[in-house]
Amino acid sequence: xxxxxxxxxxxxxxxxxxxxxxxxxxxxxxxxxxxxxxxxxxxxxxxxxxxxxxxxxxxxxxxxxxxxxxxxxxxxxxxxxxxxxxxxxxxxxxxxxxxxxxxxxxxxxxxxxxxxxxxxxxxxxxxxxxxxxxxxxxxxxxxxxxxxxx
Numbered sequence: 730x731x732x733x734x735x736x737x738x739x740x741x742x743x744x745x746x747x748x749x750x751x752x753x754x755x756x757x758x759x760x761x762x763x764x765x766x767x768x769x770x771x772x773x774x775x776x777x778x779x780x781x782x783x784x785x786x787x788x789x790x791x792x793x794x795x796x797x798x799x800x801x802x803x804x805x806x807x808x809x810x811x812x813x814x815x816x817x818x819x820x821x822x823x824x825x826x827x828x829x830x831x832x833x834x835x836x837x838x839x840x841x842x843x844x845x846x847x848x849x850x851x852x853x854x855x856x857x858x859x860x861x862x863x864x865x866x867x868x869x870x871x872x873x874x875x876x877x878x879x
Contacts, residue, residue, distance in 0.1 A: 735858075742835075742839070745835065746831070746832075746835060749831045749834075749835065750828060750831060752827070752831075753824045753827050753828060753831075754798075754824070755795075755798075755800065755824055756794075758791050759791050759794055759795050759800075760824075760828065761781070762777070762781070762788065762791045762792065762795065763795060763800055763801070763817070763821055763824060763825060763828075764825060764828065765777055765780060765781055766801060766815050766816075766817050766821070767817050767821070767822070767825040770816065770817065771814040771815070771816060772814070772815055773806070773812045773813060773814060773815070774788055774789060774792060774812075774813060774815065775812075777815065792815065795821070798820075799818055799820050799821075800817070800818060800820055800821035800824060801815055801816065801817055801818060801821055802815075802816055802818055803815055803816075804816060
């Protein structure tokens, strides 16, 4: 029952966030990528793919769309011309700032009526749940490795 409530909460939150973020003019996958670029300025396409745990090809498609929309630009790395440094444009920065305001507003609204003590306790519980999920992921990875080594 608790896991179902968490999933339901996450789905509602995502739907609401997407509705607000639609105002930025950037699609969800592109938005996530734009926020990652803002967080890691001058990162390469491969660095971004690794940090987002997606393929470089997936990142390339969204980067192309962001570049076409003039949210980002690519510059050749001075040390290695095969690499491109991804930088955010002023237009991209405006979307990032608008998004941060949306995140902050949504957080305030979602957490309305919850005390600081309750927030700390909830955070503590969620960290425990996350640690359990990480342990489960590790066990699954180990099992797959053992099966491959067979």
